[in-house]
Amino acid sequence: MRQAWDVPESTDPPANPPPDERPEYAEHPHGATLRRLEQSSGKLAAAAITRMDEQLPWYRAMPPENRSWIGLVAQAGIAAFTEWFRHPETPQAISTDVFGTAPRELTRAITLRQTVELVRTTIEVVEAAIDEVAAPGDESVLREALLVYAREIAFATAQVYAQAAEARGAWDARLESLVVNAVLSGEADEGAVSRAAALGWNAPEHVCVVLGTAPDGDSELTVEAIRRAARHAKLQVLTGVLGSRLVVVAGGSDDPLRTAKSLIGPFAPGPVVAGPIVSDLLTATGSAQAAAAGLRACAAWQDAPRPVLADDLLPERAMAGDPTARELLVEEIYRPLEEAGSALLETLSVYLEQASSLEGAARMLFVHPNTVRYRLRRVTDVTGWSPSDVRSAFTLRIALILGRLSDFANGA
Template sequence: MPQPEREHSPATPAAHPAPAHPHTATLRRLEKSSGRLAANAIARMDETLPWYRAMPPENRSWIGLVAQAGIAAFTEWFRHPETPQAISTDVFGTAPRELTRAITLRQTVEMVRTTIEVMEAAIEEVAAPGDESILREALLVYAREIAFATAQVYAQAAEARGAWDARLESLVVNAVLSGEADEGALSRAAALGWNSPEHVCVVLGTAPEGDSELTVEAIRRAARHHKLQVLTGVLGDRLVVIAGGSDNPIQVAKSLIGPFAAGPVVAGPVVSDLLNATKSAQAAAAGLKACTAWQDAPRPVLADDLLPERAIASDPAARDQLVEEIYRPLEEAGSALLETLSVYLEQASSLEGAARMLFVHPNTVRYRLRRVTDVTGWSPSDVRSAFTLRIALILGRLADGDPQS
């Protein structure tokens, strides 16, 4: 008995069957071979890649998952070649983000190459008769896409790591400059590759206009060229460089001066480590502030060469340094040196005039002034040194006259 025809609802049209894949047999054989191909790829890596054999089991298992995901992604890509696939997500999304730190880009390329070679070697076996060239061409296109995906994954990881490193470096530089450097700053610096050099100094100057990242990279290139370690950053309008590896701060500043903008560049004194770099940074900052008072200052200039300007600009560290390094040693060496230096400076640096005021022979004055140079390191016959000595004498007398100073 004939069956009545079923009525189709106008709201639900009949479903159209999906078009058949043009290479159904090859696709079916590829699906069945995926597990075996992944196992062969892992075995080939274990055989030919020494770094893979040396890795801990956890990382090896993640790499195995990536290889399996790569072959599975190729199968899916071959099934729907017209649909763009997010290969980087399909393949590398199976592994944790930390894997990009565990294996290098070169090792990842070797892993991908090995997997592709295993798949290519199996084409004759996997492809249905007559589909060998089709499968080979598809594999070549897929290999290109997986190469771009690999580059993208590592580029994104490098960008994220670079941004994080820049923030970390900025925290260290700011801690040193503000006097808040502690063990936490040391650990952050170590994470950035700072290996605690014996000699450290801070160089300060004006930052150029434009992209601060380009300025920082220029400092790093100059540091690598001169074999220096640096932690650097742009803070406001100032370019700050913490440099390690040299006991000559003026030479360090000359080596790194290129990226600085026009204007004074001041190098702080050398200190023993990063924790003490605050002293160098504060001296450099005070020198940069006071440098406008010395119009003929060299570029770069040492912070210690700006001691008189810094003292006049109310830098207590500079005042203490002038008193402790110049006035006190002269005081301990005997009153004759202090008296002779004072009279000599008051007499417009005249040996004869000082000798008359002191009732001594000019040679005696000359000998005492040489002793002043030996004791302090500053020569009274040099105009700049004489200015520094004069400020030190004034500060010393003020300190002696005020018990609270």
């Protein structure tokens, strides 16, 4: 007979049930193993860090801050495995769970190879502890789960580095476009040089700019094709598609025509113009402006070679209003002839007026044809342009016209 002071038997579950009887473990098919895995996670992470310190020289050489981030990644990896083992039927965002604990800068601090070594070391530590961690009879289950998780974490590692590479590539492309645009627009300064250095430009001694029409389609494919051609030709390049134009700043060769021929493949049909060689990226603006002026004026020379030098287009550029071309024709052709003596200027002028006839020029000048021939050779020596060549004769004629106009403007 129960007394009034007797405590009735309680039907509620005990306040602190044994660990294996807790709902999260009792309902799991391998609850004991899950519990032991959770309890061992801290020890496993510490063992992984210790093994890295013993076996990975690059880890020992890292700054303390980066080592601490790597430790967090190892802990997050083991915690993510535990959560994945708890809910194997639910897809887990492993890359977020594991690598989300570390800052983005860590992907630049350690390479993909080092990350693979980090993951391998952590997996090896967990695998070596399976017999100790798994409940009796669950060893094969835990080992199989670890193998599947290792595959997933490998994919997640590749994804993290692929995303970082894509982001870095997109940033580099924008940076390169800024440098190319600064060169083309005449705004290149030390800031542009610094940005180019960040892209791997190591300041070659000879630089020129090549301009042409960009092909239709993906501009990234065009840029990559230019880079492949540059690697084959052993050139450094900064390149970009600006509107309809494909711009290449090339360094490493003192021959602009050979440079243009090496890179011409990715350009669309149409004229391709190479600017003159300059000494560095800061002065590449002059080469770019010459190439741009040549590209605009190229329509006037329908038989122009492809590619063509901007300096070979000086007469067309001058007629199109390019002040630099006008100045070059006067200063590099007319003034040297003027300084060499009036006989050369007079002979060249008469020779051109007489339809390039030696005898006709000789009669007009009252000299022997051999004298005319000698003076024309002197013209070639002084200017680099041969009066007997049709194209050169046209350039010399334009230079004479511009020189006389300049003299008239200056009151000479």
